[in-house]
Amino acid sequence: MGIAAPTSDAASGREIRGTPVGKPGSMRSRISTVLRYLLLIMLAISFFLPFYWMISSALKDDSQVYTVPPIWIPRPAHWNNFPDAWLQHDFIRYAVNTVFRYAIPVALAGTVSSAVVAYGFSRLRWPGRDTLFFVCLTTMMIPFQVTMVPLFIVFRGLGWLNSYRPLVIPAFFGSPYFIFMLRQFFLTIPEELADAARIDGANEIGIMARIMFPLAQPALIVVALFQFMAAWNDYFGPLVYINRDAMYPLALGINQLRSALTGIAISPLAYPYLMAVSTVATVPVVVGFYFTQRTFIEGISMTGLKG
């Protein structure tokens, strides 16, 4: 079976999956190990290719971009594309808007409010709790298009267009997805500690803030990170509510750069600049993921398995 037949390799890759395979050291298991690695490496290369292309193109000048066959390692590498692209346009302002007007407020407000609500849905006993929680979960089924138009009309009436208020204020009311995630996490923490505190006369807010939140710190950090990244990546929200250049987040700024560069026939530096800015926009997400990989992945798999 050759490398040139990815589809049949894919099929055999699945066969291999049913571990344990053969006896260790046997001919069969050695072949299947080799095939498995081959398939994995080929898949990994093709999955990484777009990122490699992005980074290498960010380092090219116009003569290197329009070359056939394509140049994979640009020599010389034009590192100055990064500061040039970044500084020639208003990207510092866009980045500041994204982080300080949108991502950080949403991450803070959304995490605290979702945690308080999740506490009420998991650690307190009260009539109607599970019914309301079910209602909370079902709201996730409603497509955003249904609420989009009326909310736009309301926010417009309040004079909130061209500000981040339509995107940030709702975060103060918790988000069903994160309420669900945090509730699942709170349920895993034993009740005894809270009971001991109750006997000592602590009130619920004290128990939540001094016992539950410190214990749930990893989950709270992941939820904050998810929300930060969702805001950092968000294109649709700002598209609806923000159309003044000075208020743009990175997502709208990058797309504007593309329209500006490709507007003038084919501007030579269009792609390198675009790729340089895209690379910079990707870095925080990848770094954030890298440092929290384990909890990050647990957070996602939790919603799937218990959902």
Next chain:
Amino acid sequence: MTAMDMATRVRRGISKSTGKRLALGLAFVSPWLLGFLGFTVYPVISSLYYSFHRYDLLRSPIFLGFGNYVEIFTKDPTFGLVVYNTIYYVLLSAPLGVISAFLMASLLNTEIKGRSVFRAIFFIPAIVPAVVTAMVWSFLLNVQYGAINATLRGLGLSTIPFISSPRLAKPSLILIHMWAQGNAMVIFLASLQDIPRSLYEAATVDGANAWHKFWHITIPMCTPVILFNLIMGFIGGFQNFTLPWLLTGGGPNQATEFYALFLYRQAFNYMRMGKASALAWILFIAIVVFTVALFKSSARWVYYAGGTE
């Protein structure tokens, strides 16, 4: 046992009357409750109201009865095409996305060195900003200078007009969708690791080969998660907006004019808030019907290890 009894008794002793517990519980969930009323209940009802009106934000709404719905189904020349595009995309992208995620998860679930590196590479496409995905792929698939076509031209082969051809635009978007399956992959990985090893060992004793084990243990044990990911894929597919909006803008020749793009234009380009609301309700009902149908069918193909519920 006794400790638990004690704890229960203590809890009961401390706990106040039902009314007070209700008040405390509601106080804690009040942020969500207020948000639910303001950001869900009100807009949902309001959207239904607008769907029966003509409203352009300038003049006050004019009652049309079912006018918007009649127009959408009988008079709008692009609605049929939009529905076709959307169903085409949903029916292909959801299952293919699940297959791609499942294949990656299966490969990662074997004993391999550098698993976390491979996992990161497979996962990262799911978390990069949509704008970046659009910019990178539009360049990568560019018919003249993109990595793929420039390579083909360098080899003297003919180029593939991925996103610039009406025939290949939708498949190209599906390809990108299959690339960004990190979330589903991670959920599959967790469910693969939950399959008891004893099942495989018992099957080995009975003389099953790897293929049998895959078909008769791995797949059935994963069906609940396949259902979950399939539903998420369908719901996401129906609402797919950002990537086609940025990558193809609905073109070429309206080949990627999906439902969410069409709806967005009605609302924010043509200021037809009533018609957009009617479209949103049609979408809502379609998603609910589709999801319920999938759940109903799941009784026949989903296996719950803990007994059927």
